[in-house]
Amino acid sequence: MAHIDLGVDESLYPGITGPLRFRPETAGPLNRLAEILLRAPHSLPPGERELIAAYVSGLNGCEFCCDSHSAIAAAQLEDGMALVREVLSDLDGAPIPGKLRALLRIAAAVRESGRKVTTVLVDEARAEGATDVEIHDTVLIAAAFSMYNRYVDGLGTLVPQDPPFYAETAKRILRNGYLGSTPSSPADC
Template sequence: MPHIAIESGEPGIRGLFAFRPETAGPLNALAEVLLRGDNTLSRGERELIAAYVSGLNECRYCASSHSAFAAAQLSEGMALVDQVRANPDSAPITPKLRALLAIAAAVQKGGREVTGKLVDAAKAEGATEPEIHDTVLIAAAFCMFNRYVDGLATETPDDPAAYYAQSAERIVRYGYTSTTPAAGQPG
């Protein structure tokens, strides 16, 4: 049961954004830039970073939603997402993405856990400084989103096929800042 009365009936961050719409705009704008803006990392890869960090934080709502968003934008689909979330070291991903996920995992533990060794390893695999920057910011933002969702004990849908897949369709088509009714939010 949520810690506050969320009358919209929406789960996760969507309910929180309905509760305080003045926070929705800036947070959705951040998600739009990080996860959908121009970037050398694909949208699917960036959503995968968000899903991975959310899984490490054990935020069921965010991990489930961003896993669905990543799967919808990666040709390998949910099978790859599941492999990465289980063990990125053995998942069939590029060495560059593996190195970026190691940075994301370090951020999840604490900002100072990101070492020069991790950054150098990512650069050695071809990661650019903007990609490293964006990985750190995605991981940090999702630690915040995860704590926002779980800190208020929001409700989490149990049926990923019914809820998260529909949300993924909206995100892929309209993004995070769309004014389309029922457009998805980060989290």
């Protein structure tokens, strides 16, 4: 049970969906930010941006966000959940492009502290072909997801333990995006 009464049945609105329904006036800007960062046209594919969100969420120990964004990333990456699991467990050994690995290292630094992002990390990303926009957006994804993670965990929301829940969430996000993804009724979950 969440730390506060969210005014919804948490089994129907787990994780971030309960708090978003509790404060719709903040849900709009939060969902718009996620839509821009993770789905808007960009040189980084949406699956890679979702992987950055999942990676940061995993490092932050936010099970709901890690599982949600892992499923969304997996649905968009060629090697699916197997690749996501490899990245989450062994970044250095995962079979991903050097640019993505360098960006994930920047994301890991951001989630610890923005001051942990060094010129060396940025230069390494640039050497792998990362653009300034990709570096900027990686920093912003990592910062935003650290906030989203703290929002979900700080309110003590329900974390579903069934993988099919996350697979359905991924389908909904891929179909409707983040702007149309906050369920308005249990049938939308």
